Amino acid sequence: MESILHLLFLLQFLPLLSSSESYNPQVKYFINCGSDSNVDLVGPRNFVGDKNSNPSFCVGKSNYVRNKNPLPGISPLYNTARIYTKIFRYMLNITQTGSYLIRLHFFPFSFKKTHLDDALFNVSASNFPLLSNFSVRSSSTEFPVIKEFFLTIAKGNFNIYFIPADETHFAFVNAIEAFLLPQNFFIVNDTAIPTLRTTDGALRTLYRINVGGPQVNDTLWRNWVPDDDYLTFGSSEQAPCNGEPQESRQRLVVTDIAPDAVYKTCKKVSIDNNGPSNIPNITWRFNVSKEARHFVRLHVCDFFSQPLDTVKFDLDISPNFSEVIDPNSDGYRETGTPLFYDYVVSSDDSGYMSFSIAPKENSVKKVAFLNGLEIMEFVGNSTFEVPVEHETRKHIALKIGLAGGAALILVLILLLSICLRLRRLKPIKPLILKNEFLCGRGRSPSSTTKRTENASIVTSLNLKLKMSLVEILAATENFNPKLLIGEGGFGKVYKGTLESGMKVAVKRSDSSHGQGLPEFQTEIMILSRIQHRHLVSLVGYCDEGLEMILVYEFMENGTLRDHLYDRKECLKNPSAETELTWKQRLEICIGSAKGLHYLHTGPDGGIFHRDVKSTNILLDEHYVAKVADFGLSQSGMPDPDHISMSLKGSFGYLDPEYFRTLQLTNKSDVYSFGVVLLEVLCARPPIVNSKQREEINLAEWGMFWQKEGQLEKIIDPLLVGHINQNSLRKFGEITEKCLKPQGADRPNMLDVCWDLEYALQLQQTPAHREAHEDSTTTAASTDLALPPMQNLSYNMFPVDDYSDFNSICSVFPTKS
Known part of the structure; x- marks a missing residue:
């Protein structure tokens, strides 16, 4: 009986794993963890077994396990897993900067005397946390547990870390998806959502609701569930509605925002002109994190407005957000036009968030309706320092030996320098070099420094100047080569335009140019505390992931040398x-x-x-x-x-x-x-x-x-x-x-x-x-x-x- 119930739980996730529609991302990773075989799902998702894949995928020590008693009907994707007793990471080579969807699959099963639902661990993406003290046993959803995140990833190596909570626990994962989202997925009317531009971290999906309709999946293999379980007791009588959505001419900027099935169904509430004076409503209630920031996307498709009879209704989101929804505000009066609205809402300490819609009493058409709802939570706003894995005694001894040798060399150099000073040498001429230092472009070899991978150490600096990578990418058109205006010891310099219209010079670190984290920190510390008419002003800086970026006021006429x-x-x-x-x-x-x-x-x-x-x-x-x-x-x-x-x-x-x-x-x-x-x-x-x-x-x-x-x-x-x-x-x-x-x-x-x-x-x-x-x-x-x-x-x-x-x-x- 228990196996049958378990199977029933699994069947509700099958639409997520086998979408009939296809989206083919330009950059994609589908990984079947702990397996030597591939799993093909409908669409372009071919989950590659990581045991036979490029070894650079997996970095660290791990074990792979197989479920010897798989449940009938369960996807083979969940028959294997990787488990980790120490820090482990998947390293993905991202070839294009942009917004990505990261989806992690967890399905616990037993092997030997261990059960995977005993795992307790953290998951981080590069330098910020995604999951903290995560356990599938305490998850509010049934198995398999699928965690989904949206985040901006810069071009280069992207790491997903799995870190056991302590020495007595372990971590595991069954499958990983990471793929580039359609262009402008978080863009409305060619304008990036302000909060997404200025927030470090990621968006974690909490709920995706198909209001008034059945469970469906979309082209991004996302699952939309019915809303019935979230309706509050005592809500006014709801009436289902349906129609055929028309092609959007302005607001729906990508076809992958939501499937047509979401816009075809809705729930509505209306006021009868001859009815009672009280205004009815529909209310949904969701459990959310306390005192957290949430990104909310509402989907509406107006089947009720007429040319002289348009709809407006009130939206209230607890604890203290309200808005008037007017599908005709853009001047489009055709029925069946799909629209979506984006909001950022903070929750209180109650642990839940409610959504309520009600007709406006002074509206010509007294109807309120909703087709779909998405709720995502901002996570990873603080820097996550990845702990260093314990080293073997052999490695430690080797490092001690190297350190001792280096210390001896430094002592010899110091003694030699002291001797040279005591001899009071005569002034020497400036060093003359040829070829490699023509045009004054050369640098002292000792002045170059290795670039440090973890640039997030500068988060202790002037936070008022900190800027997000998304904001800088927008200002430089994703570092468009046409905007390149120069190169220096730190890296390439691009001309950019901030949202305010301010022209800036954006200097992006490149380890091949010699300078790195020390110079980056020094620049910020000095320029954040000085200001003078004849010193270039620092507008901001960014230290997300491996990126170290400095943003200055733009100097129209370039360098003095350019004019000489x-x-x-x-x-x-x-x-x-x-x-x-x-x-x-x-x-x-x-x-x-x-x-x-x-x-x-x-x-x-x-x-x-x-x-x-x-x-x-x-x-x-x-x-x-x-x-x-x-x-x-x-x-x-x-x-x-x-x-x-x-x-x-x-x-x-x-x-x-x-x-x-x-x-x-x-x-x-x-x-x-x-x-x-x-x-x-x-x-x-x-x-x-x-x-x-x-x-x-x-x-x-x-x-x-x-x-x-x-x-x-x-x-x-x-x-x-x-x-x-x-x-x-x-x-x-x-x-x-x-x-x-x-x-x-x-x-x-x-x-x-x-x-x-x-x-x-x-x-x-x-x-x-x-x-x-x-x-x-x-x-x-x-x-x-x-x-x-x-x-x-x-x-x-x-x-x-x-x-x-x-x-x-x-x-x-x-x-x-």
């Missing part, structure tokens, strides 16, 4: 393409210097950028300069007795003193800025491949001609005849100070700001003043012949230019 020379033709120095005047170049240098000065003047030693270069100076639509890319930055003055073994920066810009001593100071940024000044003047990269050795390194080449007093010989040809000689002379002196071999001899960034302002004023000085200067005058006498601006105090900068310095006090408060 063509990166593809950097060896030919095609400066004819630049449009920047000498005045504009000076203003850009002044703005960049102000931004760096703001960084350097914070408390505890301020912030050192560590990667000042022309590609990290961006220009907005008005050519206002803003310093960008803080991934290598360091906060606070380093300990003078501490020797960092990590050399970070870009060749051609690297401070020789920092290279020699490994001691970082704000004067290292000053040196790099000096190289940028020469780039601005000469319109060429810091390192080029040249047969003439003295021309390879821009810093050496520029300082050679500066000391010869003939800097004008190497300036951008477009600037010849357009630079005031006094302005050029002052600019050369500033650059020479910045490039001093010893950091102590270099100016701070405020001094550089002042000198650049002075050079700008000299450029604007009337040309006839130069005629009074003797070409043989010394530098000192030349300064006396110039306008007496350099004798002014620093606090006499024009208010408009330095007003943003006042914001330093609000970001870096003075210590009492």
Whole structure:
């Protein structure tokens, strides 16, 4: 008798397993767990036995079991299972970013002295939980237990973890489905549902109801059950209704939202004009999680409205949500038009949610009706840290040995560095590399870091700036290659448009570019606590799954380097393409210097950028300069007795003193800025491949001609005849100070700001003043012949230019 009842329970799930309609997903996984054979179901669902499939599917230790006494009529999909006593994962290769349906099948049976309904475990998808302390025994549904989730998955490896609750329990699964949903499944009128864009995690299906109709299944192999079991006692008399749905012209954007069978049947309640004054209703009640957020989708198909006699009715969802349903609000008055409405509703602590419909008393047609209802719960809003599986003693011993060897090497390197410092070596020239560092694109090998798979560690950072991957995908059109605007040490940069209309630059991490999680965290921590007119603003960040994405304000005119020379033709120095005047170049240098000065003047030693270069100076639509890319930055003055073994920066810009001593100071940024000044003047990269050795390194080449007093010989040809000689002379002196071999001899960034302002004023000085200067005058006498601006105090900068310095006090408060 028990077997017969069990079989009856199973028969109600057969429509879910054998859909007569077909949807063929572009990306799909159907896995028959613990089996060496395939199971074909009607449609394109061929469940592949994972014992004979690609071994990358299964990662971890597990056992596979078979039911030796299968029930008659049960699908062979439930005759096998994988069981796990330790953490185990299925790793799926997702080839297309989008919305996916994940369906997990659990059917408990006995093997030896163990029964699968004794399992207690957790299930997570990549970095957020799907099921917590899950047991099929406590499930509210009959066997088999099928759990269904909707979630956004980015392109790459996607992991589904099965984790036993503790050492005394185990986990199991019979089958797994994962497939790409039809395009725009969660899109209405070309607009993504707001809550789905801004919520991390997934949607878990709770109920899918075919109101007034029988059990049916749809093209996505989802089961729709009758509503009778959920009607509350005492509901007003319901009347079934049916009709033939017409083709939707606007609201039904995909055919796979719901099957026609759902729209053909409904339940209705109406008011008789000659009837009682009380308004009847229909109410359904569902058990839900307490104080949780739910996504609700209502399906209606109006068979009752007439051209001059339309339907409106009230919808109430407990505890505190109400809405007027007007199927004709879009101007479509044809009967039988399928529509669906999406809402996000929070439950209270009662543990249930009720839905009630009632006719509007002032409506021409006093009818209320409902065809279908879906209820899904938001799950996985918090980060789920996957525990690490215990390692064998052999692996532990191996790791200890490797760690000991690495520690010995570090000690030897430290002793060698100390010896080099004690010898007080003379200043060395900046390192010169060829080919691989042409155009200034190279990076110190030691500055690169391995990308960490778990980027979710940054969830402890500024949560106000956190953005969902769905929102970023919408802004960049799924990272459309046509929107690619650049690449850097962190990854590719795309132009995007947020829902608000704001233009942004979206930087997506790529491990092949060298930088990773440390740079990602540093960028967020620094930019979330500083704000300045000449620093690029961080709009937001995303750390879902393996994605590490930074979103900045969009700078219309790109990088400074883009306007100085063509990166593809950097060896030919095609400066004819630049449009920047000498005045504009000076203003850009002044703005960049102000931004760096703001960084350097914070408390505890301020912030050192560590990667000042022309590609990290961006220009907005008005050519206002803003310093960008803080991934290598360091906060606070380093300990003078501490020797960092990590050399970070870009060749051609690297401070020789920092290279020699490994001691970082704000004067290292000053040196790099000096190289940028020469780039601005000469319109060429810091390192080029040249047969003439003295021309390879821009810093050496520029300082050679500066000391010869003939800097004008190497300036951008477009600037010849357009630079005031006094302005050029002052600019050369500033650059020479910045490039001093010893950091102590270099100016701070405020001094550089002042000198650049002075050079700008000299450029604007009337040309006839130069005629009074003797070409043989010394530098000192030349300064006396110039306008007496350099004798002014620093606090006499024009208010408009330095007003943003006042914001330093609000970001870096003075210590009492």
